[in-house]
Amino acid sequence: MDKVRSTVGVGSVEEVYRLESRRVFATLVRLLGDFDLAEEALHEAFTTAIEQWPRDGVPENPRAWLVSTGRFKAINVLRRRAKFAASLAFVATRLEELGKETAEPADQDVEDDRLRLVFTCCHPALAPATQIALTLREVCGLTTEDIAAAFLTAPATIAQRIVRGKAKIRAAKIPYQVPSLADLPDRLDSALTVIYLVFNEGYSASAGASLTRSDLSEEAIRLGRLVAELLPDAEVLGLLALMLLHESRRTARTSPTGNIILLEQQDRSRWNRDLIAEGRALAARAVAEPTFGAYAIQAAIAAVHSEATTATDTDWKRIVAWYDLQVQADASPVVELNRAVAVAMRDGPKAGLSLVDAILNRGDLTDYHLAHAARADFARRLGRFDDARLSYQRAYDLTRQEPERRFLEQRLREIS
Amino acid sequence: MKYMMLVYTDETIWTENEREACFSESVALTHELHGKGQYLTASPLHPVATATSVRVREGRRLVTDGPFAETAEQLGGFYLIDATNLDEAIAIAARIPGAKKGTIEVRPVYELPGLPRLN
Numbered sequence: 001m002d003k004v005r006s007t008v009g010v011g012s013v014e015e016v017y018r019l020e021s022r023r024v025f026a027t028l029v030r031l032l033g034d035f036d037l038a039e040e041a042l043h044e045a046f047t048t049a050i051e052q053w054p055r056d057g058v059p060e061n062p063r064a065w066l067v068s069t070g071r072f073k074a075i076n077v078l079r080r081r082a083k084f085a086a087s088l089a090f091v092a093t094r095l096e097e098l099g100k101e102t103a104e105p106a107d108q109d110v111e112d113d114r115l116r117l118v119f120t121c122c123h124p125a126l127a128p129a130t131q132i133a134l135t136l137r138e139v140c141g142l143t144t145e146d147i148a149a150a151f152l153t154a155p156a157t158i159a160q161r162i163v164r165g166k167a168k169i170r171a172a173k174i175p176y177q178v179p180s181l182a183d184l185p186d187r188l189d190s191a192l193t194v195i196y197l198v199f200n201e202g203y204s205a206s207a208g209a210s211l212t213r214s215d216l217s218e219e220a221i222r223l224g225r226l227v228a229e230l231l232p233d234a235e236v237l238g239l240l241a242l243m244l245l246h247e248s249r250r251t252a253r254t255s256p257t258g259n260i261i262l263l264e265q266q267d268r269s270r271w272n273r274d275l276i277a278e279g280r281a282l283a284a285r286a287v288a289e290p291t292f293g294a295y296a297i298q299a300a301i302a303a304v305h306s307e308a309t310t311a312t313d314t315d316w317k318r319i320v321a322w323y324d325l326q327v328q329a330d331a332s333p334v335v336e337l338n339r340a341v342a343v344a345m346r347d348g349p350k351a352g353l354s355l356v357d358a359i360l361n362r363g364d365l366t367d368y369h370l371a372h373a374a375r376a377d378f379a380r381r382l383g384r385f386d387d388a389r390l391s392y393q394r395a396y397d398l399t400r401q402e403p404e405r406r407f408l409e410q411r412l413r414e415i416s
Numbered sequence: 417m418k419y420m421m422l423v424y425t426d427e428t429i430w431t432e433n434e435r436e437a438c439f440s441e442s443v444a445l446t447h448e449l450h451g452k453g454q455y456l457t458a459s460p461l462h463p464v465a466t467a468t469s470v471r472v473r474e475g476r477r478l479v480t481d482g483p484f485a486e487t488a489e490q491l492g493g494f495y496l497i498d499a500t501n502l503d504e505a506i507a508i509a510a511r512i513p514g515a516k517k518g519t520i521e522v523r524p525v526y527e528l529p530g531l532p533r534l535n
Contacts, residue, residue: 125502172524173417175501183503 013049016062021046022141024066026113029120030176031067032074032095035138035166042066044073063110071095114139115230116176118223121165122191123174130165131194133158140219150216151201188231192239192295195223199243203250217247228282234289237282238296244279245302248272260407264311276306297326316346333364337371344378353378369398373408385415418456418525419505420496424489425518427463438513442493445511449497454508460493489518496525 021042028038045066059065075092082089121134136142136150144162148155168174179187202216224240252270253261261267283303286296301322308314323339336359344352356375365371376391389412396408430438439460449455464484471478492514499505502522509520 123502125506171526172522173501175503177503179503183507 012058013046013053016049016058016066017046020063020066022117022139023110023114024063024070025138025141026117027067027110028070028074029117030113031071033176035169037074037077038070040077041070041074044077045070048073111230112178114226115178118191118227119178119187120169120174120176122187122194123169124187124190125172125174126165126168127161128194128197130161130168131190132197133161134165135194135223136198136216136219137162139223142219146215188233188235191227192235195220195227196239196243196295198223199246203246217243217250221247234286234292235295237289238286238292238294238299241279241282241286241299242295242302244275244282245299245306248275248279248306254403258403259410260403263305268309271306279303280306294326294330297322297329314345316342320346333359333371334368337365337368337374341374349378349381353382367398369395369404372398376411380411380415388415417499417501417505418496418527419499419502420523420525421494421505421509421512422491422521422523423460423493423495423512423514423518424521425492425514426488427490427492429517434517441513445513446495449495449508454498456496456498458493458495458497461491463492464490492518 024045025038025042028041029035032038032041048069049062049066053059075095078092078095079089082092117139118135121138122131126134132151133147136147137144142150144159145155147153148158151158178184199217199220202218202220221240221243224236224243228236228240248271249263249266251272252266252268253263255261279299280303283296283299286292287300289296301319304315304318304322319342320339323335323342326335327339337356340352340355340359343355353375356371356378359365360371360375372391372395376388376395379385379388379391392408392412392415396405396412399405399408442458442460446455446458464482467482469480469482471480495508495512497505497508499508502524505522509515509522512520514520
């Protein structure tokens with residue numbers, strides 16, 4: 001905070017807002033027990049800061065100042081409303097007493113508040129789409145319009161999700177707490193799913209013209225860092241590592257015209273070495289824990305890719321070994337498909353083709369474009385072009401994403 | 417905070433032994449909740465075939481057999497409990513025997529002022 005103390009102006013308030021507003025909000029939610037009241041208190045506190053700081057200087061501890069100012073503003077709001085509803089006067093008095101003990105929350109409490117906010121917004125009692133919208137709005141501080149733009153949805157739809165989510169939190173009394181140890185694995189799973197969905201939405205947009213929407217990925221990484229800092233569980237570290245390793249290839253995975261560049265064709269000199277170093281260190285920490293799972297394994301696989309200086313240098317034996325482990329832990333068809341691709345790299349396209357055909361023949365992944373694209377690729381490499389063409393066409397018909405469609409079109413042209 | 421827990425299961429899949437076991441487990445659970453001051457009331461219901469629907473339209477009373485919803489699961493019983501928050505309510509719902517065969521719908525109770533007090 002020292003760096004903002006010297007410059008006193010609206011600019012410094014903006015800086016504090018950017019750095020601290022969501023932390024202050026999280027603590028106000030705990031103190032006030034209500035999202036909307038906390039939001040109102042937060043804005044009143046910053047409005048006061050804009051008036052006072054340029055005149056009186058930035059307080060020693062801006063965060064504590066904002067929390068205590070916000071709390072006083074909320075008490076005033078409740079007192080004003082209490083003229084119409086007697087029960088609120090009691091709440092305001094209670095808040096005043098409570099506030100005396102917690103006027104200056106310890107840093108640890110503030111960090112715990114942020115974690116509480118993540119777990120509340122990612123509560124499984126809320127619909128997944130609501131969890132995502134609430135997390136981006138309340139934890140990350142994105143506007144409703146930003147979220148709507150990122151998910152190609154109408155702002156009114158997002159606003160409605162957020163309003164309904166907050167109404168359910170209030171009415172059903174979804175608690176503002178880090179879950180008990182017994183509930184933690186499930187609840188953490190739910191929070192990590194939200195973070196990974198946000199990341200993937202930013203990394204490979206599910207529909208539309210642009211392949212990446214980097215802001216969302218940045219938010220997801222920020223969330224991952226927050227949870228990893230406070231709760232360094234193997235899967236949390238694994239997810240953060242996985243996101244960083246994917247992110248390291250962002251600029252290399254699309255051409256200037258927005259087309260997809262596959263991993264094997266990427267210019268590896270464009271990979272971000274800092275992100276790779278951090279991601280690999282985290283992945284190593286994650287798989288060293290006895291409780292590692294699917295995220296840590298995927299991170300370990302991404303780490304093996306990141307070590308290879310060229311695609312042919314890739315250690316496919318180790319990658320297949322990680323996939324074997326993943327199939328044991330979670331034998332989903334998508335995991336099997338990924339393993340088939342790795343086996344094809346280790347043993348040749350024929351081995352890959354028979355594995356993919358086994359999946360498709362038992363009726364799994366028949367509507368999944370990547371299964372057909374992988375099958376097409378194996379057939380092409382075996383010189384079975386008619387077979388490949390049918391599968392590329394099937395993959396093309398199933399994908400909605402523009403860059404993927406262009407990629408498949410190009411493949412179709414190459415073999416016809 | 418009061419929560420209503422509505423127990424929905426497929427009535428046709430219970431054997432007589434399973435039903436007996438469900439009843440005795442439920443009774444034990446209600447006593448445990450009562451000991452913690454969380455029990456308000458609970459009861460199983462007779463099968464949906466015994467249900468009667470009553471509607472009043474334009475002052476006229478319409479009484480019919482049913483309802484026979486298209487859903488596979490029917491309301492088979494309920495618990496009304498006191499819990500500090502949804503997580504605590506969910507933990508209790510997960511222990512209701514019907515949860516293993518059907519679905520427990522957990523609904524926060526709207527506190528309408530002016531009603532006669534429970535207990």
